[in-house]
Amino acid sequence: MASITIIDIAKMCGVGVTTVSRAINNHPDISEETKAMIMQVIKENHYVPNNSARNLKRSASKTIAVLIKGITNAFFNRLIQVFEKEIQQKKYSFILQRVDDKEDELEVAIELEKEKRLRGIVFLGGYFSHAKEKLEQLSVPYVLCTIGMTEEFDPNEYSSVSVDDFKESYKMVDYLCSQGHKKIALISATMDDVSIGKLRLEGYKKALADHGLAYNERLVRCMKEDLESYSMKNGYVVTKELLESEDEFTAIFAISDSLAIGACKAIFEAGKRIPEDYSVAGFDGVDISYYYNPSITTIRQPAEDIAEETIKILFDLIHKKTTHIHKVFPAELVVRESTMRIEQG
Amino acid sequence: MASITIIDIAKMCGVGVTTVSRAINNHPDISEETKAMIMQVIKENHYVPNNSARNLKRSASKTIAVLIKGITNAFFNRLIQVFEKEIQQKKYSFILQRVDDKEDELEVAIELEKEKRLRGIVFLGGYFSHAKEKLEQLSVPYVLCTIGMTEEFDPNEYSSVSVDDFKESYKMVDYLCSQGHKKIALISATMDDVSIGKLRLEGYKKALADHGLAYNERLVRCMKEDLESYSMKNGYVVTKELLESEDEFTAIFAISDSLAIGACKAIFEAGKRIPEDYSVAGFDGVDISYYYNPSITTIRQPAEDIAEETIKILFDLIHKKTTHIHKVFPAELVVRESTMRIEQG
DNA sequence: TTGTAAGCGTTATCAG
DNA sequence: CTGATAACGCTTACAA
Numbered sequence: 091m092a093s094i095t096i097i098d099i100a101k102m103c104g105v106g107v108t109t110v111s112r113a114i115n116n117h118p119d120i121s122e123e124t125k126a127m128i129m130q131v132i133k134e135n136h137y138v139p140n141n142s143a144r145n146l147k148r149s150a151s152k153t154i155a156v157l158i159k160g161i162t163n164a165f166f167n168r169l170i171q172v173f174e175k176e177i178q179q180k181k182y183s184f185i186l187q188r189v190d191d192k193e194d195e196l197e198v199a200i201e202l203e204k205e206k207r208l209r210g211i212v213f214l215g216g217y218f219s220h221a222k223e224k225l226e227q228l229s230v231p232y233v234l235c236t237i238g239m240t241e242e243f244d245p246n247e248y249s250s251v252s253v254d255d256f257k258e259s260y261k262m263v264d265y266l267c268s269q270g271h272k273k274i275a276l277i278s279a280t281m282d283d284v285s286i287g288k289l290r291l292e293g294y295k296k297a298l299a300d301h302g303l304a305y306n307e308r309l310v311r312c313m314k315e316d317l318e319s320y321s322m323k324n325g326y327v328v329t330k331e332l333l334e335s336e337d338e339f340t341a342i343f344a345i346s347d348s349l350a351i352g353a354c355k356a357i358f359e360a361g362k363r364i365p366e367d368y369s370v371a372g373f374d375g376v377d378i379s380y381y382y383n384p385s386i387t388t389i390r391q392p393a394e395d396i397a398e399e400t401i402k403i404l405f406d407l408i409h410k411k412t413t414h415i416h417k418v419f420p421a422e423l424v425v426r427e428s429t430m431r432i433e434q435g
Numbered sequence: 436m437a438s439i440t441i442i443d444i445a446k447m448c449g450v451g452v453t454t455v456s457r458a459i460n461n462h463p464d465i466s467e468e469t470k471a472m473i474m475q476v477i478k479e480n481h482y483v484p485n486n487s488a489r490n491l492k493r494s495a496s497k498t499i500a501v502l503i504k505g506i507t508n509a510f511f512n513r514l515i516q517v518f519e520k521e522i523q524q525k526k527y528s529f530i531l532q533r534v535d536d537k538e539d540e541l542e543v544a545i546e547l548e549k550e551k552r553l554r555g556i557v558f559l560g561g562y563f564s565h566a567k568e569k570l571e572q573l574s575v576p577y578v579l580c581t582i583g584m585t586e587e588f589d590p591n592e593y594s595s596v597s598v599d600d601f602k603e604s605y606k607m608v609d610y611l612c613s614q615g616h617k618k619i620a621l622i623s624a625t626m627d628d629v630s631i632g633k634l635r636l637e638g639y640k641k642a643l644a645d646h647g648l649a650y651n652e653r654l655v656r657c658m659k660e661d662l663e664s665y666s667m668k669n670g671y672v673v674t675k676e677l678l679e680s681e682d683e684f685t686a687i688f689a690i691s692d693s694l695a696i697g698a699c700k701a702i703f704e705a706g707k708r709i710p711e712d713y714s715v716a717g718f719d720g721v722d723i724s725y726y727y728n729p730s731i732t733t734i735r736q737p738a739e740d741i742a743e744e745t746i747k748i749l750f751d752l753i754h755k756k757t758t759h760i761h762k763v764f765p766a767e768l769v770v771r772e773s774t775m776r777i778e779q780g
Numbered sequence: 781t782t783g784t785a786a787g788c789g790t791t792a793t794c795a796g
Numbered sequence: 797c798t799g800a801t802a803a804c805g806c807t808t809a810c811a812a
Contacts, residue, residue: 093549095789106799111791119797136572138549142496143789145487146804167512174533186531188519204438204483227481322726355726381667381700383728440805451783456807464781488805491788 094137102135103128114139141183150230151207153183154404157199159216160191163320164348165374165393166214169235172397173212180405182209189216191319196220200227210404213237217285222247231407235400236391238286249407249414251400253421255286258389259293259345261423262371265387266341267301269431271369274298275309275337277328277344277353279319290345290373308337313349320345325352333360340368340432347372347379350386354428369429375422384427391421439482447480448473459484486528496552498528499749502544504561505536508665509693510719510738511559514580517742518557525750527554534561536664541565545572555749558582562630567592576752580745581736583631594752594759596745598766600631603734604638604690606768607716610732611686612646614776616714619643620654620682622673622689622698624664635690635718653682658694665690670697678705685713685777692717692724695731699773714774720767729772736766 096114100107105124112120113128131137145151154177158166170186177184187202189195195218199211211232218237225247234250266274276294279287291310298305311332317324325344332339333356344350350372357368364370364384372379375390399417406412441459445452450469457465458473476482490496499522503511515531522529530551534540540563544556556577563582570592579595611619621639624632636655643650656677662669670689677684678701689695695717702713709715709729717724720735744762751757 093789096791097789100799107789108791108799108801109797112798115791121797124797136545136549138546140491140552140789141550142487142490142552143804144791146485146491146789146806147791148804151487171533174531184531186519186529188516200481201483204481205486207485207487322722326726351723351726354728358728377667378696378723381671381696383699383703438805441807442805445783452806453783453808454781457782460807466781469781485805488788489807491790491805492807493788 093140094135096137096139099128099132099135099137103131145207150209151183152181153185153206153208154210154212155185155187155199155202155206155208156212156214157195157202158186158188158214159195160189160319163215163346164376164378165236165346165391168376168393169214169397169400172394173401176398176401180401194220196224196228199232200224203228203230210408212400212404217283217287219284231404233400233404233407236286236396238289245416246414249403249416251396251403251417252286252419253389253391253396254418255289256293256296258391258421259290259343259373260297261293261421262343262373262387262389263294263297264300265423265425266343266369266371266429267297267303269341269369269429271341271432272303273306273309273339273341274303275311275332275339275342277311277313277325277342277349279345280312280315287345294343306337308335309339320348322348322352322355325349326356327352329353329356330359333357333362341371341429342368343371343373345373347374347376347386347388350388350428351378351382354382354384354386364428365430369432371429375424379424380426382428387426387429388424389421390424392419395419438485439480441482441484444473444477444480444482448476490552496528496554497526498530498551498553499555499557500530500532500544500547500551500553501557501559502540502547503531503533503559504540505534505664508560508691509721509723510581510665510691510736513721513738514559514742514745517739518746521743521746525746539565541569541573544577545569548573548575555753557745557749562628562632564629576749578745578749578752581631581741583634590761591759594748594761596741596748596762597631597764598734598736598741599763600634601638601641603736603766604635604688604718605642606638606766607688607718607732607734608639608642609645610768610770611688611714611716611774612642612648614686614714614774616686616777617648618651618654618684618686619648620656620677620684620687622656622658622670622687622694624690625657625660632690639688651682653680654684665693667693667697667700670694671701672697674698674701675704678702678707686716686774687713688716688718690718692719692721692731692733695733695773696723696727699727699729699731709773710775714777716774720769724769725771727773732771732774733769734766735769737764740764 096110100110113125189198213234236252238255278291311328313324342353372386372388375388379386379388445455458470534543558579581597583600623636656673658669687698717731717733720733724731724733
């Protein structure tokens with residue numbers, strides 16, 4: 091069954107192809123009458139315009155790509171769902187491209203832009219430490235979502251949406267300190283992470299300092315590079331090592347809820363209790379942090395808001411309605427069962 | 436920066452466009468020499484062929500769509516990751532389209548096929564109860580993944596990959612019975628689910644019957660239609676209702692791990708213990724079922740195998756290497772901490 | 781082995 | 797308001 095084209099429709103309606111095109115695309119220059127008639131015929135024949143042809147003709151296709159660095163972390167799933175919904179709502183196509191931890195996401199983006207004639211790009215995750223000249227090869231608007239940027243980048247060169255990773259991390263560690271914890275372990279990103287990983291580490295250090303606590307680098311444990319980043323397994327393995335080491339601590343702050351859950355597993359396996367023996371805190375505020383037993387104290391990021399704002403900014407950029415913007419959402423400390431006050435001592 | 440085209444490359448190389456095209460597409464009729472030279476120029480200029488143009492020319496674009504019915508259930512995420520990897524590996528584009536619970540996925544598929552000139556489709560989730568004539572409007576190969584089909588469909592008309600939902604469900608309930616449970620609640624799909632929901636319910640009934648246990652419909656609770664299906668929240672709400680009812684039971688079998696975790700939360704909130712007061716079992720074998728506290732007894736579906744086989748069959752179908760196939764993978768009962776033997780009585 | 785030229789199905793330009 | 801017709805960038809007969 092050869093597919094039906096706009097020409098077929100035009101013939102059936104006894105009009106020119108232009109007119110059919112106008113009907114499809116809601117152009118003003120067409121009478122309501124003919125338009126209704128054409129739409130009727132289109133519906134009856136299940137005609138759907140060929141996307142490739144449209145994209146070829148339009149200089150840019152109506153598609154947005156979302157590039158995710160590293161394998162899916164649960165928090166991203168919520169974001170992605172919102173992206174998808176919003177993009178579909180705007181009648182754009184949506185391309186999800188996961189890029190491996192070792193790959194260069196910018197490289198991928200540049201290729202994809204040409205290949206698929208993208209209208210916009212969302213970068214999710216990763217560090218985004220790229221040379222400026224390479225960044226300039228990207229000619230479509232893009233927004234960095236939940237990727238904290240360090241100072242070396244000119245804020246007028248890109249847009250971003252995130253929480254204040256430094257502040258929120260500080261908030262959690264400050265809370266833990268206020269509960270009497272003096273030896274707080276951190277499950278952090280790998281050391282080469284100059285993005286949120288670094289910011290959260292800095293927040294941790296600052297909070298410690300502000301409470302007059304010494305920074306003990308033996309309590310800072312990085313995720314394993316050979317395991318999926320931010321995964322439960324990673325948290326489990328790292329915590330297990332920590333527990334087996336001689337280093338004492340009373341609380342663990344993991345920079346994602348998934349890591350925190352892995353940490354819990356390791357602690358339970360060691361025959362210890364949470365929060366009586368160890369307090370455990372996470373970051374993100376994904377569903378499972380609430381459902382876990384014990385429920386996990388965490389920093390809840392407003393995922394829906396973040397995702398919606400990301401898309402909003404991206405489309406504003408596409409329509410040239412705005413210059414570069416850096417939207418920072420507040421996150422919320424949610425205290426639950428996995429942490430407790432301990433005796434000063 | 437106007438994009439560079441195949442013509443530009445041809446000019447730069449001092450050859451015809453055909454030659455460039457041949458170089459790009461690994462055609463045989465070209466000397467290694469010219470090919471190398473052309474590829475070199477392409478690389479230097481960061482040329483990437485316009486996908487729309489290629490797709491327009493080729494009668495079908497090299498793209499596979501995965502349609503997911505209903506909002507993402509954690510189990511699907513693993514499948515999707517594998518799909519993505521495999522499809523990318525085959526140099527095909529990958530389109531992920533979530534379709535709302537109320538929407539007709541077949542309708543969406545038919546549109547998408549025309550619009551994007553798909554080469555193949557994977558259906559994930561849903562019941563897939565469609566009229567044969569409508570099914571015939573789909574002219575590209577498709578594979579049903581983890582969608583149990585009931586008898587009324589002719590197995591020669593479609594391909595599928597899944598576990599034996601009836602058998603695996605039976606296996607779990609049989610296990611629970613063997614542990615002395617006589618009053619086993621079921622958190623099942625909505626009653627209009629004629630697919631895996633129904634099959635798992637049938638497996639439950641059969642196991643009960645084989646153990647000489649009466650079927651008590653008050654112990655069969657359906658997910659709430661107004662909540663995300665298969666979600667933790669759904670399991671939580673349903674279980675809460677169940678606990679507040681007068682109906683006695685000693686075990687709950689939830690047809691997904693997420694539901695099971697929600698159930699656990701409700702039980703803990705009621706001040707009860709797992710497994711001492713209630714045994715809880717899930718289905719799927721997602722990571723969190725292992726990491727949860729207590730770890731959840733479940734049926735582990737071989738997600739990677741299922742996903743890989745789905746893609747394999749789809750491509751075999753595309754290349755006409757096979758007729759319709761129904762691959763059924765065995766799943767595994769994984770006994771963990773959330774269930775226990777109780778006294779006969 | 782290489783090049784020329786005709787489409788693929790749309791949309792946009794411009795003349796009726 | 798409507799309709800020819802020329803692109804859009806690529807693949808592929810067909811010719812050389």
